[in-house]
Amino acid sequence: MRCVQLYRWQIPMDAGVVLRERRLKTRDGLVVRLTEGEREGWGEISPLPGFSLETLEMAQHAAIDWLQAWRQGSALPLPALPSVAFGLSCALAELADELPQAADYRAAPLCTGDPDDLVLRLADMPGEKVAKVKVGLYEAVRDGMVVNLLLEAIPDLHLRLDANRAWTPLKAQQFARYVNPDYRSRIAFLEEPCKTRDDSRAFARETGIAIAWDESLRDADFAFVAEPGVKAVVIKPTLTGSLEKVKAQVAAAHQLGLTAVISSSIESSLGLTQLARIAAWLTPDTIPGLDTLNLMQAQLLRCWPGSELPCLDSTMLEPLL
Ligand SMILES: O=C(O)CCC(=O)C1=CC=C[C@@H](O)[C@@H]1C(=O)O
Numbered sequence: 001m002r003c004v005q006l007y008r009w010q011i012p013m014d015a016g017v018v019l020r021e022r023r024l025k026t027r028d029g030l031v032v033r034l035t036e037g038e039r040e041g042w043g044e045i046s047p048l049p050g051f052s053l054e055t056l057e058m059a060q061h062a063a064i065d066w067l068q069a070w071r072q073g074s075a076l077p078l079p080a081l082p083s084v085a086f087g088l089s090c091a092l093a094e095l096a097d098e099l100p101q102a103a104d105y106r107a108a109p110l111c112t113g114d115p116d117d118l119v120l121r122l123a124d125m126p127g128e129k130v131a132k133v134k135v136g137l138y139e140a141v142r143d144g145m146v147v148n149l150l151l152e153a154i155p156d157l158h159l160r161l162d163a164n165r166a167w168t169p170l171k172a173q174q175f176a177r178y179v180n181p182d183y184r185s186r187i188a189f190l191e192e193p194c195k196t197r198d199d200s201r202a203f204a205r206e207t208g209i210a211i212a213w214d215e216s217l218r219d220a221d222f223a224f225v226a227e228p229g230v231k232a233v234v235i236k237p238t239l240t241g242s243l244e245k246v247k248a249q250v251a252a253a254h255q256l257g258l259t260a261v262i263s264s265s266i267e268s269s270l271g272l273t274q275l276a277r278i279a280a281w282l283t284p285d286t287i288p289g290l291d292t293l294n295l296m297q298a299q300l301l302r303c304w305p306g307s308e309l310p311c312l313d314s315t316m317l318e319p320l321l
């Protein structure tokens with residue numbers, strides 16, 4: 001017999017989380033539980049405001065329609081909304097034992113503010129040292145100085161940078177001018193430096209700093225092609241869709257010799273631990289971009305190893321189905 005449960009949850013965010021110029025006070029989403037006989041599978045559906053095109057209400061409606069049909073034994077295709085397709089496909093994969101348990105809990109530490117904090121965290125990081133720094137929020141000159149400071153302080157560090165398309169070509173050049181040329185090769189990649197893909201390509205060509213596509217993967221005309229200067233693609237499954245689609249994108253990237261980085265859309269610890277498993281499974285050689293749990297004030301259902309945040313259980317969630 002098949003059973004379904006759907007819960008709605010809300011977790012307060014740390015003060016000061018700003019996404020696309022909007023303060024995110026709470027993270028809201030759904031979790032789904034499918035059971036069939038002895039087996040169960042969980043999934044998280046949490047469209048990210050400012051990034052996902054669907055709202056939580058749209059996701060909830062689509063999830064309920066699909067779940068009601070599934071409960072009755074129908075094999076409906078997964079809904080088109082990416083967050084819904086992702087969450088349901090994770091639940092189905094757990095149910096069918098297709099999502100391996102082994103997880104990659106190394107997360108590239110994320111720095112949005114104080115570089116001294118990052119230096120302290122990196123000192124404790126075993127193995128390959130990779131961190132991610134947000135740029136484009138302050139003056140380009142300050143960003144350049146922070147990058148120099150970190151790469152100088154930690155000689156075996158590689159940095160991922162993310163400008164979220166904030167720079168004009170001039171600003172991007174100002175940034176590059178401030179980065180010591182000897183350090184440029186230790187910038188693993190810079191995500192989306194400029195507003196247009198052409199400007200970002202020109203930046204890579206002119207500066208020798210490798211770039212990565214993130215937002216571009218959601219552009220209607222985006223295609224996976226090998227291009228000079230493009231080193232990686234950032235794959236955010238909640239914004240991508242089903243696990244099948246995530247697998248296809250990772251395979252397309254690897255085929256072209258691109259690094260594929262499985263990355264967070266600020267899911268709860270339930271979604272993040274699943275992303276850590278997806279990363280261990282599909283991109284075992286690449287540290288995933290999953291260091292977003294500490295932006296939240298609590299975990300949900302499954303805990304991230306070592307996190308001291310309290311963990312909410314299903315009695316603390318609002319049941320919808
Ligand atoms: O990629 C990572 O290491 C962490 C996730 C991350 O940086 C992001 C998640 C969601 C929205 C954005 O603010 C940001 C990004 O643009 O990549």
Ligand SMILES: [Mg+2]
Pocket residue numbers: 162164191214215234
């Ligand atoms: Mg990004």
